[in-house]
Amino acid sequence: MTPGSADRDGSPGFWRSNSLTLVFGAAFFVVLAGQAVAGRAEFNEQLAVAGLQQVGFGAYLASSDFAVDVTENWQSEFLQFFLYVYGTVYLLQRGSPESKPLDRAGTESERYQRMGPHARSDSPRWAGTRDWRQTLYSRSLGLVMGAFFLGSWFAQSVSGVSAYNGERLRQLQAPIDWGAYLVSADFWNRSLQNWQSELLAVAAMAVLSVYLRQRGSPESKPVGAAHTSTGVEG
Incomplete structure (x- = not known):
């Protein structure tokens, strides 16, 4: 085979x-x-x-120049998913498959989430516990995305200050330390220009999926679904 x-x-x-x-x-x-x-x-x-x-x-x-270019993109992507995972717990968009149904805002009941006594035989083992393991596992996706974001953002700052100082030395300017780089325009320009593009992409996807369709995609509602249908995937 x-x-x-x-x-x-x-x-x-x-x-x-x-x-x-x-x-x-x-x-x-x-x-x-x-x-x-x-x-x-x-x-x-x-x-x-x-x-x-x-x-x-x-x-x-x-080189730090290659590292900073890579990590500045990674941290913005992980920020997008971190905010999206946590934001969609409470935030809603009427008519979007990216949103939960309008009556399900929040963390939802143990029965609906198949936790504790409502866990099934094929549920992850920690979902059926009633201690710290369930608490940790029930938030594990957001926590890992947040950790990846912070880790890649830190890596961006370390590689960024090295690349920035390399450029300053080529211009016969004195290098700066990591703390000074964290409040520099270069660091925040690199970060914010990526963050705004990710936030725009999420907002556009949430709104456009209300009215537009992609046949066969779970990111879209069924082609014939009403525009007002919320939390329905194709």
């Missing part, structure tokens, strides 16, 4: 069952490699203008 064929019980094989993750994961590495190639070319152009020696591909991959 090949990895992509159907299992004996008729369910899809490994590749099809995990195609969403595999395709987007592969696309991520392709795009990251493309960014590295383009980024090195741009960086070497800047060095050439300054009359400095150009860097090789390996040196660029290990």
Whole structure:
């Protein structure tokens, strides 16, 4: 049996069952490699203008300039998902499949969430507990997204101050320390320009999905669903 064929019980094989993750994961590495190639070319152009020696591909991959460009995008994406995961607990959008039904704002009952005594035989083990494990697991997605955001934002600040100081040295200016960089215009410009684009994308998706459809996508309502239908996925 090949990895992509159907299992004996008729369910899809490994590749099809995990195609969403595999395709987007592969696309991520392709795009990251493309960014590295383009980024090195741009960086070497800047060095050439300054009359400095150009860097090789390996040196660029290990540079703070490449690291800050990557991490500043990562932290904005994880911020988007962190805010979206927590925001959709309480915030609603009438007619959007991205929103819960209008009468379900909040953390919902244990019965609806299949927690504690309402856990089923196939529920995650910690969902059926009544102690700290249930509390932690019931918030694990938001906590991990928040941790990824803070971690990548910190990485951006560390690589950012190194890249920023490298630029200052090339201009014969004195470097600054990490604390000073955290309140600098460069750090907040990098952060805020990414945050606003992510927030705009979430707001646009929530509103446009009220009136527009994509047949077969779980991010869209069924094609024939009413515009006022809320929390219904196709």
